[in-house]
Amino acid sequence: MAVLVDSSLLIDRERGSAVFDRFADDEDYAISVITVSELLHGVHRAAGATGIRRRAFVERLLAAFEPLPITQPVARVHAEIWAGLRSRGDVLAAHDLWIAATALTYDLSLATRNPRHFSRVRGLRVLTPERDN
Secondary structure (H helix, E strand, O other): OEEEEOHHHHHHHHOOOOHHHHOOOOOEEEOEHHHHHHHHHHHHHOOHHHHHHHHHHHHHHHHHOOOEOOOHHHHHHHHHHHHHHHHOOOOOOHHHHHHHHHHHHOOOEEEOOOHHHHOOOOOOOEEOOOOOO
16 A cells, blocks of 8 residues: 655654654655645754754655655645535645645555544545554
8 A cells, every 4th residue: 555644754753753664664655745845844944953954854855755746636636625624614724635635636545643634534544653652
């Protein structure tokens, strides 16, 4: 099963958590271009040694993954999810909505530390590793 990895797990990994490593090694992993933007946003906000360390971490990640783009099919799924949530009086943060649409379009499960954000999206398979103790 292929898995789209949310920023939350990658940020945890940068902070030294091994929670991402708890997923099976035989999985195929992908990230969204939205995740790329979220990670680079963190790089641009960081200063000094933290910024240098964070940039190195993110650049290693970007070299390891070919991000999935936002395409017209992704935009169509995005619009459908957005309208469905809105009709139920529910909302999802803009970036999370694009990530969910990407996972559904490419038929991927979504690995995240924030299942509450994504559990409202019908048909989305959400994977949540156990938190570090």
